[in-house]
Amino acid sequence: MTKSIQTLDRVVIRFAGDSGDGMQLTGTEFAKAAAEAGNDIATFPDFPAEIRAPAGSLPGVSGFQLHFSSSDIFTPGDAPDVLVVMNPAALKVNLKDLPVGGMLIINGGTFIEANLKKAGYAVNPLGDGSLEPYKVHTVDISALTTAALDATELSNKEKGRSKNFFALGLVFWMYGRDLAPEIARIEAQFAKKPQFAAANIAVLKAGYHYGETAELFQHTYHVPPAKFTPGFYRNIAGNEALATGLIAGAELAGKTLYFSGYPITPASAILHALAKNKHFGCITFQAEDEIAAIGAAIGAAYGGAVAVTASSGPGIALKMEAMGLAVMTELPLVIINVQRGGPSTGLPTKTEQSDLWQALCGRNGESPVPVFAAKTPGDCFYAAIEAIRIAIKYMTPVMLLSDGYIANGTEPWPVPDVKDLAPFPVVHRTDPAGYNVYARNEDLARAWVIPGTPGLEHRIGGIEKDALTGNISYDPANHEKQTHTRAAKVAKIAQDIAPMDVYGERSGDVLVIGWGGTHGSLRAGVESLRAQGKRVTHAHVRWLNPIEPELAGLVTKFKHVLVAELNMGQLRSLIRSEYLVDAQGLNKIQGQPFKVAEVVDAVNKLLEGKSVH
């Protein structure tokens, strides 16, 4: 039977199953196929905190959402058009997100009593009519996978592991994707275990052919390629981009990269990525805790390395005292916080932006630390370089904020030409004549003198120091002077801040302000509002301390200011106190990114004179 082909502008598909079902792999592979076909893509993995929650249970459900499109996209999509579920628990957890009329592909073979019970279904939803609002395709993926591997020597358990490739094959067929590159990838990935490569390929093909021959599907779909600026692209996740940017930054500085960390979700991937790239000359150190990690980084910075440490909320809390030491001793240091849901252990695998206050104010004393935030996965690359450059130029710790959403999410990233990255070679002072530890240049930075330099032996430390000689000083006036100077130095960074990312006119009805990883949702929301002729502008804050200089001139030019953040209103309170404007907040603390519709809805409410929440 020939099936008709429907052309679609965009599709959001979500794969959900048990943590052991390989949904992250299915999603990633399908994303690769979409990118290869020229679509714009955005992905959002959503996995449980437990490594192996009991199989089939609700907490064990892992999901991966992919948005692919023939036009520009900024987010992985608000809601799936297609939901693939591998077991009852995945259905239970994800069905609420599927709009009425959405397509539901179900691995029917898993809807047996034991699994239904684990998912809390009293009656089988496949038979009770509850799925009528959706286009349901029930396929016994488990059985079909085993059947496809009948002739192999694999155990039943091993056969079962391939079932995600059946799902992948099926969606490959649905969206007219080419199998050949996927087969090549499987062969490469399982090169050492050819029997598994063969099994996965057989099942992939079985899924594909099943789509072709079964009478289930009326259509296949075609999402034409997006119009990309010609160039070389890479699908990149934020943490990968950060690690790559750190290596690049150290190279641009002409220095060794020293990275220390202590394992924590979602920051660990940065340590992993750097540890496998030691041939770039970088030294990595897994410390005994986060305090030691930042301590070692401070020691390395003192020794003249480009020193970086990364963690997430609770680990950053532990680093704060040492950060104060770096402020006081004016050593260059990059601290990365890949934010997650808090407080305490909070939601380790979920995203949030609730560490802004921690970053700005988390230390004792007047302890100014430059803070800025990356906005997209690809932007993490540039942010890492910028953090290193600023830390060295101003001899200061710098805090770079990322979050779980952009750390794990991916987007197509135009790979920069190395020649376009401006070097900033470090020059250490070696001249002993007239050296004073706290003598400053025009940017108020002290000289970076490293041990081993003859004639410049000196002592630094956390006790207040004389503003010139660096000797211990308890003089009241000196302390006040040093306090002001440290603040003035950080304030000077404003001169290095690039023009703000402002989308829309510089005056109008609503100014939507956001920061960090919410960029995509806010930009997509504002784009659609503007398409309806609404006078809405999106200003995305990168620098939080010092705060974007352009913000002052913008906040007074709009009838409404809406600060959208995944917290209770931390930037909003800063904006209110800084600019004395009646900024409203769009706040979400669910461990999930904003949906575009939520942004649109909030702006519309303001335009209608209603309150946002």
Next chain:
Amino acid sequence: MSTPLIKLTKKDFESNQDVRWCPGCGDYAILATVQRTLAQLGVARETTTFISGIGCSSRFPYYMNTYGFHTIHGRAPAIATGLKMARPELDVWVVTGDGDGLSIGGNHLMHALRRNVGLKIMLFNNQIYGLTKGQYSPTSAVGTKAASTPMGSLDYPINPLALALAAGATFVARVADTDAKLMATVLQEAYHHQGSVFIEILQNCPVFNDGIWEAITDDAPGRQIVLRDGEPLLFAGGTKGVAIGQDFQAAVVDAKNPAVSMHRAHGTLGYAQMLASLTAAEFPVPVGVLYKVEKPSYEAMANSQVADAIAAKGRGKLEALLAEGMTWRVS
């Protein structure tokens, strides 16, 4: 460890800062001996770095005319680890106290030692928190009456040398603040050791814990065994000895008793632990080098992994790194 052309003297290692310890503090003697020994060793000032935590003892770096970093409470071993990894060619000395190193910083101390980072850690043990005005510390004896324990402290003290040995330190020694001669010998030996050095320095705090080591230091021959590699464990002017039996019991015996143990700094860990467990009330206290083994240092291994990676894959090229993963070209 470059050798300066001009021979430096003790004075060259004195910074221009006034030393601000209380009069009579044991730290003065330690400072003087360290300065003198570094001059004798002929080290260069610029390649010598002192890293400390917080406490009276931790003010040490300010008084050394070398590179110095007075950091935060307990974290000196961690900071020094980063420095040594980034700059293995530097001599990195760590100065810490019994509170700094064994209480708040116990974790870092343990890990620096187990990794065998090439740090020379000197722990000034005065069995009290000096800088915060006299609270009991992790090495204080049970029943120590101090500001925070007017009825006497309850916790059992930690044995710093036993801890260091258990953590995996490859050079473990003890010396009293007043014994300049032995300290110089120990420091010289420590200086040439490649891995982690741990030296407990028995230090007097005349203000808050005066005379806490008196029993040991005032009658040194009677209360100390000076450890010499390959020589028997003798004390009291060579009239008495210590025998460590096969049942792991130590006993004070007559010097002529054939059971008197022979000191081997390169001996077994079990033997070194036996030495560490000889404590003042019952036994003479061993001073000198208890234990010394050679093991590759952490910083050497960390840097050779980098070298190995470069040798195996070639020096990384940024262009190649940027093009990793899933890439495609749009024309």
